Amino acid sequence: MTTFVSREAGLDRRSIVVVAILAVVTLALVVLSVGTGDYDMTPAEVLRTLAGQGTKAQYLVVTGRLPRVLVAVLVGAALALAGSVFQTLTRNPLGSPDIIGFTTGSATGGILMILVVGSAPGFVALGALGGGLLTMALIAALCAPYGLLSSRLVLLGIAMSAVLAGVNSYLLVKASKENAARATVWLVGDLAGRDWNYFVPLAAVLVVLVPVVLVNGRALRMLEMGDDAAVGVGVAVGRMRNLLLLCAVALVAAATAAVGPIPFIALISPQLARRMTRLPGPNLVVSAFVGALLVVAADYVGQRVLGASLLPVGVVAATLGGAYFVWLLLVGRRRA
């Protein structure tokens, strides 16, 4: 099974080394992150506590902080996988959910749920899923005359994001004060206060969806080559595309429901992964690891960089991700 998955997900020896390095760095950041806060702990103390040999106070601190970091890992992996699938299916490096509006659509659905029903993670997740799917259907319909592969998708998506962002602000203005405050915090994308109640549903979703995506990695790679080639090697193109799109939207929705919309992770992770492995194709596994690392790192930076005032992870991701995006555009321009 493992060899099957690794081969079909496009893992060669270089990728395995990359994954190993990414995993080690992520783990190191997790440990550092758990040690960060009002009650600082050294990495050694954190590790000892995790092994069950710390003091009771240390144990409480670690179990209090651990879910937040683990949620960050899962969110990053989910967003990156979804981004990888989207970018491959649209055959467009910019066809990622945060650029073409699905993330904002998920946010709209989530806010609606927060305002109408309540802020339990389950409801928000349903709302986010519904919002994401609706947005996808809308954009697909708008783009249909030109084909989903046209680069018009990006323009339409950005326009749709603007409309939905307006709708989001409208909803916030109309909401009661406390609901609006809750929704505002969620909209920025923040990991504060994420405990096991957030981790468990998110993990459950990932346990189901990630294998589905990985197992179909080969078909995804064939789809990237073109519909005819994919049909030629025996991929049921229409069904496979729908299945993968559904999985990707669900991944985005689950991540968005857990921590709010975090920009740029889905856009950047597959790009970084491709540069690291130097492999074409979706690079699913490596992307997921890159995404996890990015979100954990962004959260860590947000907790560290300003001393006492904590920056929400969404803010850090927007700033650094935007800067990286600028750099990508600059490099691309020089080449063009």
Next chain:
Amino acid sequence: MLVGALFALAAAFLLSIGFGSNALSLGSVLHGLFAYDGSFDDVVIRDDRLPRTVLGVVVGMALGLAGALLQAVTRNPVADPGLLGINYGAALAIVVGSVAFSVTAPGQLIWFAFGGALLGTWLVSVIGGAVSPIRLVLAGVAVQAVFVGLNQALQVINTHSLDQMRFWLVGSLVNRDLAGLTGLLPFFLAGVALAAVLGRPLNAIALGEDTARGLGANPAFTRLAGMAAVGLLSAAATAACGPIAFVGLMVPHVVRLLAGQDERWVLLLSALLAPALLLVCDVLGRVLGSPGEIQVGVMMDIVGGVAFIVVARRLKAVRR
């Protein structure tokens, strides 16, 4: 055409004064404007609705001109000071000015705004180049994301300023007094004057670099002057009422449909129709949002975003 545009502007002007939580008839609007006698309705009109409407006219004009100029200078149909992050650059600079240097006078903040707008313009044009609509918009998205992120970071550091800034950052015409506006007026007028002079050279540029030179225009200089005018106008508009997107995208498009490609007409008609659009959106926000109101920036996002969808679908060929 000109008469039609003037008529639309006048209608929007009267509409904006008449509508609100206390709706006034056309008769009492005209009465308050031209035969002020101190009755309650007249006071509402003079002290509350009129300043707001005048502000809307000035800001709309600035944004419409900036958009038309930007589209002509970059020869790119999707250019808009809001969409490209220029307005938000000005906004960021204002937040920096008030948080880090505790400047509060509008007359001084405008200099920060101008710097921020120029920075945004420069960044976007360096990153995006000019030819491809997609690249330009993406550059705008990226630059805007960085600005927004920095802005939020600043607000986290200084929560105290957050409350005042929050509504301003959405883009709103509420509670601006005209006294603050006078400090911005020189910038606005300079921008308008530049735009007025640039119509003819921009026409020449539209024919291509070589032809333009043959016609006696200086493309590089024209472009520079155009960008400076965009900076002046966006800075003034943003300093007055926060970053508002899409006005400068929509209006020039409609104008080009109606009046053709002559930049002089495009600029003039944009300057007249943009305020009309802004005022109508503001009125819409007041009607839809009652008992409160929806900020005009939010309304603009929704209306303008839809318009952007239409524009994106109409573009003939999208170059990468």
